Amino acid sequence: MVVERVPGVEERPFGWALQRLRMAKLRPTRQRLALARLLFSGCDRHVTAEALHGEALTQGIRVSLATVYNTLHQFTEAGLLRQVVVDGARTYLDTNMGDHHHFFIEEDGLLLDIPGSGIAVSGLPEAPEGCSRGRIDVIVRVHRR
Secondary structure, three states, rough: OOOOOOOOOOOOOOOHHHHHHHHOOOOOHHHHHHHHHHOOOOOOOOOOOOHHHHHHHHHHOHHHHHHHHHHHHHHOOOOEEEEEEOOOEEEEOOOOOOOOEEEEEEEEEEEEEEHHHHHHHOOEEEEOOOOOOOOOOOEEEEEOO
C-alpha cells in the first residue's frame, strides 16, 4: 500500500500512523494508533502477537493481548500486514508487503527476508476450476552451525 502524504497530517503526533489507518479504512482508535506506531515506525519486521504485546507493555501502552490479536487481524485484513505461517504453532506478521520469501532459523524462531527475485518457483499446477492462484510463500528452514 502506497501512502500519500497529506500536508499537515504528518506533523501531528501519530500523524503518519493516523494517515495509514485512514487509507486502510480503519477507525483510528487509541490502541490501533499505538500498535501501528510500534509496527511501522522503523524497518520492516516480523512479529508475533505475544512479542508485540510485550513491546507495548514495555512502552507503557495499556492494551490486552486479545486487543493485540484483534488489531493484528484487522491490519492483515486491511492489507497493512502479511501473515506468515511457519507451522501450526508459529504465526508471524510481516510489515513487508513486497514480493519476498523467508529464511526461518529454527533455533531462534527468527524470520529473515529473501528478496522475491532470489527464488524461482516452477512447475506449479493450474489452480482448480473457479480459483485463482494467490501469492506463493517459500520458507527455507535453516539451522545454526
